[in-house]
Amino acid sequence: MIFFKRCGLVVAAITLSINGWATELNTDEQKLGYIIGMDIGKSLRDQDTAVDIDSLLEAISATYKGEPLAMTADEAEVIRQAYIQKRQADQHAQADAAGAANLAAGQKFLTENKAKDGVRTTESGLQYKIVTQGDGAMPVATDTVKVHYRGTLLDGTEFDSSYSRNEPISFGLNRVIAGWSEGLQLMNIGSKYMFYVAPGLAYGVEGGGPIPPNSTLIFEVELLDIENKQ
Numbered sequence: 001m002i003f004f005k006r007c008g009l010v011v012a013a014i015t016l017s018i019n020g021w022a023t024e025l026n027t028d029e030q031k032l033g034y035i036i037g038m039d040i041g042k043s044l045r046d047q048d049t050a051v052d053i054d055s056l057l058e059a060i061s062a063t064y065k066g067e068p069l070a071m072t073a074d075e076a077e078v079i080r081q082a083y084i085q086k087r088q089a090d091q092h093a094q095a096d097a098a099g100a101a102n103l104a105a106g107q108k109f110l111t112e113n114k115a116k117d118g119v120r121t122t123e124s125g126l127q128y129k130i131v132t133q134g135d136g137a138m139p140v141a142t143d144t145v146k147v148h149y150r151g152t153l154l155d156g157t158e159f160d161s162s163y164s165r166n167e168p169i170s171f172g173l174n175r176v177i178a179g180w181s182e183g184l185q186l187m188n189i190g191s192k193y194m195f196y197v198a199p200g201l202a203y204g205v206e207g208g209g210p211i212p213p214n215s216t217l218i219f220e221v222e223l224l225d226i227e228n229k230q
Contacts, residue, residue: 041063085120099205099213106198106216107153113196122186127196131220134190139173139226145184146170146225152218168224176204180219187223195219 025031037224044051062069071079118129139145148168150161162169173181179197187193200215201203207213 006206035209065227095213096150099207102216103199103214105154106214109216110196110198122182124178124201125183125198126184126201128183128186129196130191131194132190132192132222134188134192134223136189136191136223137226138188139185139223141173141181141185144170144172144227145223146227147184148222150220153211154216154218157210170227179217180221183219183223184223188223189223189225192220192222195221 017182025034038040040056043049046091059069061067110125110127113119116129121127121131136197146168147170148162150158150163152158170193173184177197179195179201182201183193183195195218197217199216199220202217203211203213205213207215211217
């Protein structure tokens with residue numbers, strides 16, 4: 001799908017030379033045609049779609065002018081569906097390979113991390129380290145808590161941080177990943193912990209947003225308050 005941005009058309013002629021092509025954009029129709037071509041080119045490049053440009057331009061021209069086409073609509077649909085299926089299979093294969101690599105890297109990290117001073121491991125496999133121990137109340141699974149946190153991948157990439165937004169967040173412990181729900185119930189208000197969360201206690205084989213599949217995650221979490229405690 002091509003999206004157009006509203007823009008003013010320049011009255012003066014614009015001459016561009018690209019790879020030996022000299023295009024004079026004098027009329028509104030020429031300028032609009034060029035803009036549409038820019039959008040098509042960007043979309044194909046962003047989606048990493050390999051196409052023959054000459055065939056693309058020929059099909060656009062013939063379709064627009066109502067001239068005979070090199071294939072029927074039914075033939076085109078068969079080829080389109082075959083391409084989509086191949087593209088999806090390639091993407092799934094790439095995701096599976098990345099997920100396997102992430103899983104192996106996470107297992108290696110957790111094995112080594114488990115032996116470090118101060119790192120504790122729960123029955124579920126959640127690893128945590130006490131940075132600061134508070135002395136306030138402890139939440140239970142049905143509580144709503146207020147926290148500051150920072151989340152990173154194993155390579156140090158920060159994917160989310162309330163510290164960066166300078167705004168803590170509140171949520172119910174029954175609405176977050178298992179590693180967070182379990183880990184925060186170990187904390188007192190005023191505590192700051194490090195959580196080392198295996199994929200099975202985080203976003204699993206699917207991942208989500210900026211988090212790749214089978215990622216082991218590292219969180220710095222500070223429990224500020226339990227909002228529904230009496």
